[in-house]
Amino acid sequence: MVTAVKEKTVAHNDLDPALIVRAYRVMLLARATEDKLASLYRAGMIKGGVFLGKGQEALSTASSIFLKKGDIFGPLIRDQAGRLAFGDTVLDTLRTYLGSAQGPMRGRDGNIHRGRPRDGYYAMISHLGALVPVVAGGLYARRLRGETGVVGVTSIGDGGTSTGAFHEGINMAAVEHLPLVVVVANNQYAYSTPNNRQFACADLLDKAAGYGIAGFKCDGTDPMACLETLRLAVQAAREGNGPQLVVATLLRLVGHGEHDDAGYVDAALRKANVGRDCLEVGARQLIAADLATADNISQWTKEAQAEVETALNKAQREKGPNPNAEDWQAISTEHLVDGHYDAEEE
Amino acid sequence: MSVTYLEAIRAAQEKALTDDPRVFIYGQDVGAFGGAFKATKNLAAEFPGRVMDAPLSEDAIVGLAVGAAIEGARPIVEMQFADFSTVGFNQIVNQAATLYYRTDVPCPIVVRLPSGGTLGAGPFHSQSMEAIYSHYPGLVVMTPATVEDAYSMMLEAVSIDDPVIFCEHKLLYYHLKADKLPDVAQPAGKARIARAGRDATLVTYSAMLHESLQAAEDLVEEGWQIEVIDLRTVKPLDTDTVLASVARTGRLLVVGEAWPWGGVTAEVISRVATEGFGLLDAAPMRLNAKDTPVPYHPDLWAAHRPTATTVAARLRQLLTQ
Structure with a gap:
């Protein structure tokens, strides 16, 4: 079963207007956060790399906005918006990038490798596809405990669909009939590698049929279409219809990381529909649907920027981790810690 | 009445399933068939829905275990042969082994590796993987040599909050015998x-x-x-x-x-x-x-x-x- 949601120029009847506005404001907040991260990076104030999701905010927001408390979200690189929609904060984002010991990763991991697994917000590792079976496993455990109606969403890019973990994870989720939604952001390039060097099928959505799962496709630059598509996919998973594959077409409007000028991106793509900025499309949609005025959007943008500034002021004042106060233990079971290396240093 | 090394591993898994509802077993052919070596013989019938056949996907099997552990379960996963754990290697060393250090959420999984050489097994059914897993921080690596240790260390592996690579030696499965299972466990970590x-x-x-x-x-x-x-x-x-x-x-x-x-x-x-x-x-x-x-x-x-x-x-x- 493949469902294509056509581009929406007005609000879909089944979408709650308040949810549409909330989604758009999350997109604005994500953009404001990432704009700030980019300028901090250029100023040399970030420890390590910066990986942004500019152009993917609509899809990313839609990925998690239909999730409830108790659901599972396993975001990936370009999911700043989806993270915020699931409950992550600008403060924790900046803490992680700036190396504050008070962030969820306590300086032990950085940037996009953050999460709060106890809250269902899983922390990605860098190996793409690896989160697909992990989110499936979380759902499997919930089902074993007798919980129903739980949904897990995880993201992947066009490059990640080529990994073994993606294949193994989706196939296993299909065999187990788990309520897993996998959202593929086909942003045309995996770092610099274009689609035609990544896969040979006509459409990534064709994979859904191969796994025996439902598939949806949408225009990732169209916020309303993204919301409607994910609403359907999450609902289908929640109702017990097994894994759902969503493939959205869009363009990453930044480099792979801020170190990358993305000079390899075909100029024609930037000018095409796929190269639209979803925030601009969303503004037009909100105004056309009478959900906001241009002034509203301008005001929301300022509020988002102010929230980022407030969080930045706080995060910048926080201390980094103290190497001397670390326990330097990678396991929790005291009597099974190999103390030899500590003894060697003393 | 005697008990083999393999029966001890089976008995320990049976006890873990009995004692702790959070425990489940996932792996290739571990269900009704009882496992390639019969280490899970009859357990699927005894514990319906908790001893399940997995697709032939070592990466996904270990990944599933990590996700389940995050949600509070205590999975035991079987790699049919230790050699095949290389396909699940990434999930073991990068996902399971780093989870506690990175997120403060423990990862109580047991990965069973039927290890070591046996007659005629050849290059891909004989490997000893303990060194490569020991190299990575965040894993406990158990290598029981006796029936008693196979039993008590498996129970300890399930009970602790950290990922355990359980290297059980196939050559000992059938031939190594003890009079009975131990009443008192000698803790892991001590030679x-x-x-x-x-x-x-x-x-x-x-x-x-x-x-x-x-x-x-x-x-x-x-x-x-x-x-x-x-x-x-x-x-x-x-x-x-x-x-x-x-x-x-x-x-x-x-x-x-x-x-x-x-x-x-x-x-x-x-x-x-x-x-x-x-x-x-x-x-x-x-x-x-x-x-x-x-x-x-x-x-x-x-x-x-x-x-x-x-x-x-x-x-x-x-x-x-």
Whole structure:
């Protein structure tokens, strides 16, 4: 079963207007956060790399906005918006990038490798596809405990669909009939590698049929279409219809990381529909649907920027981790810690 | 009435499933079929929905276990052969092993690795993977050599909050027997003196314990008393017990079935050389498998791995240098 949601120029009847506005404001907040991260990076104030999701905010927001408390979200690189929609904060984002010991990763991991697994917000590792079976496993455990109606969403890019973990994870989720939604952001390039060097099928959505799962496709630059598509996919998973594959077409409007000028991106793509900025499309949609005025959007943008500034002021004042106060233990079971290396240093 | 090493592993899993509703088993052919070696025989029927066949996807199997552990479950996953855990390697070393350090959320999974060489098993059903997993921070690596340890260490592996790589030796599955399962568990993490002696310390683990004990017995006629230490877990590695023994004997041989480059035997010698150099009366020695894939033909295999004969020969070298 493949469902294509056509581009929406007005609000879909089944979408709650308040949810549409909330989604758009999350997109604005994500953009404001990432704009700030980019300028901090250029100023040399970030420890390590910066990986942004500019152009993917609509899809990313839609990925998690239909999730409830108790659901599972396993975001990936370009999911700043989806993270915020699931409950992550600008403060924790900046803490992680700036190396504050008070962030969820306590300086032990950085940037996009953050999460709060106890809250269902899983922390990605860098190996793409690896989160697909992990989110499936979380759902499997919930089902074993007798919980129903739980949904897990995880993201992947066009490059990640080529990994073994993606294949193994989706196939296993299909065999187990788990309520897993996998959202593929086909942003045309995996770092610099274009689609035609990544896969040979006509459409990534064709994979859904191969796994025996439902598939949806949408225009990732169209916020309303993204919301409607994910609403359907999450609902289908929640109702017990097994894994759902969503493939959205869009363009990453930044480099792979801020170190990358993305000079390899075909100029024609930037000018095409796929190269639209979803925030601009969303503004037009909100105004056309009478959900906001241009002034509203301008005001929301300022509020988002102010929230980022407030969080930045706080995060910048926080201390980094103290190497001397670390326990330097990678396991929790005291009597099974190999103390030899500590003894060697003393 | 006796119990084999394999039956002990099965019994421990049965007890874990009985005692703790959070425990489940996931792996290829582990369900109604009972596992390639029958380590989960009848468990699927006894615990409906908790002992499940998995697709042929080691990465996904371990990944599922990690996700389930995050949600509070205690999965035991079976790699059909230790060799195939390379396909799940990324999930083991990068996902499971880093979770607690990165997020403060523990990862209580057990990955069972049917390990080591058996007759005619060849390059891809014979490997010993303990060294490569020990290299990664965040994993506990157990290598039981006795029926009692197979049972009690499996129970401990399930009960602790950290990921455990459980290296169970296939050669011991059917032949190694004990009168009964142990009532009292010896905790993991501590080595055991399997045979006391005064002339040399022989440190080993897993199936090589039995070759080593035979070699020690063979040297009695020649007047040598060899102390044999069973490491039991290779990570953590109980350096104290090894050093205390070397302090008594002055000589050290370390025997392992794995490949020679790096590994457990090298680690033991490194620790003794750095911390106990003054205790040694002779250069420490080690004996491993040869540095080739594990060969198929029984004659080649017998020469590839250490045996009681080659261990005894190496001991004679150590004792007379």
